[in-house]
Amino acid sequence: MSWIRNNDLNLLQKLCVNVLKCGPVPRHVAFIMDGNRRYARKTNVQKAEGHSKGFDKLAECLHWCRELGIKEVTVYAFSIENFKRSNDEVEALMQLAREKFQKLFEEKDKLMQEGVCIRVIGNLCLLPDDIRKLIAEAMLLTKDNTRSILNVAFSYTSREEITQSIRSIVEAVQDKSIEVGDVSEELIANCLYTHLSPDPDILIRTSGEVRISDFLLWQISNTELCFTNVLWPEFNIWHLLGFVFKYQRSRCLQDVYKANKPQPNRNHRTQSFVKSFERKRIQQLELYARA
Template sequence: MTWIIEQHRTWAEWAAIRVLKVGPIPRHLAVIMDGNRRFARKEQKDTLTGHKQGFHKLTEMLCWCRDLGINEVTAYAFSIENFKRSKHEVNGLMDLAAEKFAKLLEEKDKLAKHGVCIRVLGDLTLLPSVIRKLAAEAILATRHNDKCFLNLALAYTSRAEITSAMNDLQEGVKERKIETNDISEELLERCLYTHGSRDPDLLVRTSGEVRLSDFLLWQSGFSCLFFTKVLWPEFTIWHLFGAVFYYQRHYHTLAEARKKTVSQREHAVDESDIERCRLMYGDKVSQEQINAYARGRKERVNNFLNDLYENRINFYGNIVNEKTLS
């Protein structure tokens, strides 16, 4: 099964795409691909067949997104909680993941042609070494592609992601790379697995469940949430059209709320800089002193983040070079 597929749209599908493109199109779509197991039971097939159908549906959806102009997709592929499932199912999913990552690496030239960057969000240390190595190779092989992005949440929960970001900040303070007062919402956000990505504009969950299941809790605060009863393997381009139309109906309210929050966040940082300078210089602090402190803070933060991102790339490189165990 290929990662990049080409499909011919019907005239009705192209007509719907043209109509939708008159309005705002989400740039980042997140999806909780729920219902693979129920689909397998419905079709009286084994569970792994349902998961295979779910993967094929993901590749189809990536094609639909390209046609619509959605250039980033984040898919909830495997939660840390999923390790609690039966050993047979978990082993089957891990074998499927290894197979798909191996296929992805075979197609890296095709991915480069389409400009597809693959990211894996999650704790790679929880995965079998074979998958860990293949995932790291995929990340490194595609990291310079910049036309469209596929983020696979694998061995992921949002709580674990936020905890990891807090640990990175704590280590930064401990190593004197940053100061406690440098920590802000924005800095924590830039330490998440999703750094470099915009927050999802639209988050879709299939199968009728109306909860986020610990997926992108931080990032989805101003996302449009679309829940549908259809099982993931039965999701069609028309369901996606419906989700995008729903997003367009709520776009202006969400955009205004997001804009207001960003403004409040920036104001809070400015106020923090002023308060810090007053503690250092007294109440008669000058604007020049405030500006100098802000420049110093930004320099510390940027150096800390550059080191953090470089360490993550080195981490992937070390995984690729480690001896693979089955």
């Protein structure tokens, strides 16, 4: 199935989308796409088929988000904890990743035309070499696109992300690139995998589970949390529209929080460090792509 879906909405759906677009539209929505395995059991198919249906739903959901004007989407695709699942299931998920990233290159003209930027956030070192190479090539290919951004959390946990951020800052203090007094919330955020993204406005989890599962823990301090019992492959546009409407009703409280949020304290050292840090990330991707 394609990464880019262009199926038309019906008249009622278009009307509801246009009404919601008259209000504040979230810039960034995150999804914990839970329920693929339960969907497979429910429909009596293999787990791999359930995960494949989950990817199809992602492509459809990205289309709805573009219709609404939601610029950025982050999805929890594969946790580091998922490596503890059975070898057969892990290998099936890795094979699905291979197929989908290979499909991305088949559709690269469409991706570039639509201005889609693909970012994979997570510890890429834990992935098989060929998948890491595909991911690096995809990120480098689309890195300058800005119209629509998809962050795929793959080989990811938030605790590992925060640990890596702190480790980078400690190393910078040790080599005297920055001073201890330069360490701040903003600096830690700038060293996270999501440093190029605003914090999510909405986090949606499907399948009835009411927990965060180590996803974007740093980033969701002021995020609208939304939970639904529907399994991810059965998620539909009406669920999304309902959550956007819920967000719009509570937006006034978020505006108060943002107005009172402390302004960042930047200096030449931290600015130089952050720029250097980003260059190193790009260079690492280039090494993976050439491997």
